[in-house]
């Protein structure tokens with residue numbers, strides 16, 4: 001994949017954005033402009049990575065400052081924003097909404113009010129793409145953890161979002177399944193990716209990395225440089 | 237124990253979900269209201285057998301359903317034998333089993349999504365009194381999906397208790413179970429929002 005081949009992704013802009021969770025300042029005055037296709041978010045536990053991801057995904061609102069995602073305001077929760085942005089969480093179990101695999105994939109298309117045949121065709125194609133076609137009518141809770149996370153990915157990507165936010169999507173998975181999920185996420189340069197991860201090798205595959213500490217974004221830049229800085233802050 | 241959709245192309249599969257649900261509901265009600273005597277017990281179980289044969293599911297699927305129901309059968313029968321003579325106890329159990337078997341045909345032959353769509357249309361008039369049928373059917377679907385997850389949560393808590401040598405105390409079970417269930421509900425809420433449902 002040549003870096004220049006990617007369609008120009010949208011821009012994520014935060015200006016002096018802060019988030020309070022209870023009386024905790026989870027995100028502290030973050031200002032940044034990100035227009036790279038693949039953005040890695042790294043930092044220790046509790047440093048504010050998830051809050052940053054959830055802010056971009058419209059799952060929490062800024063208590064101060066502004067957020068713009070591809071020109072859209074996440075807090076408005078417009079259909080347009082939801083169609084443009086997909087979100088993937090760590091826990092494979094908590095993302096399955098419908099009882100069987102095909103039904104769960106189809107659930108993401110419900111809001112679009114497609115014709116039955118069209119929705120079914122898209123579900124079949126998507127399940128095929130994620131290697132879940134043979135499991136279409138199986139109860140979703142019978143799947144392995146890796147298969148469930150593939151289904152979660154399928155549920156998010158079937159809507160063809162322009163931005164995918166993934167919060168430690170491989171945290172519950174073994175090495176093989178982590179790799180599979182990462183390949184799906186990193187492999188498609190036609191959409192933008194925000195990847196929160198503790199897997200620094202994955203972060204190194206991205207186009208830019210941002211580093212969080214104590215709720216603040218303390219650095220952003222080339223992944224190699226940012227990862228180096230993070231690792232040296234750990235050593236001593 | 238939950239019956240689940242079995243893919244197929246038989247006439248029951250192709251029948252529209254709403255009409256199918258109504259016919260099956262009528263059959264279930266009829267069987268449940270039969271008198272509690274041996275002849276009618278035979279009719280209840282016989283109609284279930286006939287229903288599985290004419291819909292093409294056959295005896296094998298019926299047998300599997302019965303195996304799934306074994307605890308329900310035992311408990312229903314056992315509980316009634318304590319209070320009732322043998323004939324009504326056996327007949328009541330047969331009616332319940334017959335009714336559940338016939339009701340299962342709906343789930344066996346209909347995808348949950350189609351069922352929910354039909355349900356949503358059927359509840360349409362409730363919109364006027366401020367009930368959103370789409371919400372109601374979504375809650376039903378999530379309930380079906382969540383039961384196995386919470387079952388697994390309960391099992392893992394019991395294992396953790398045992399691993400630490402704690403007894404089977406209900407209080408040391410209920411608190412972690414509530415905490416984990418609420419956490420799960422929170423996470424599901426996020427997933428619903430992210431997938432454009434909320």
Ligand SMILES: Nc1ncnc2c1ncn2[C@@H]1O[C@H](COP(=O)(O)OP(=O)(O)O)[C@@H](O)[C@H]1O
Nearest residue numbers: 021022024026044045046047048049050051052
């Ligand atoms: N629901 C919450 N209520 C109160 N504080 C929270 C909540 N969630 C996270 N926090 C706090 O916000 C800070 C940032 O958390 P988070 O963004 O989840 O970090 P990370 O994802 O990097 O581990 C932490 O100090 C955490 O304790």
Ligand SMILES: [Mg+2]
Nearest residue numbers: 049050051167
């Ligand atoms: Mg986190």
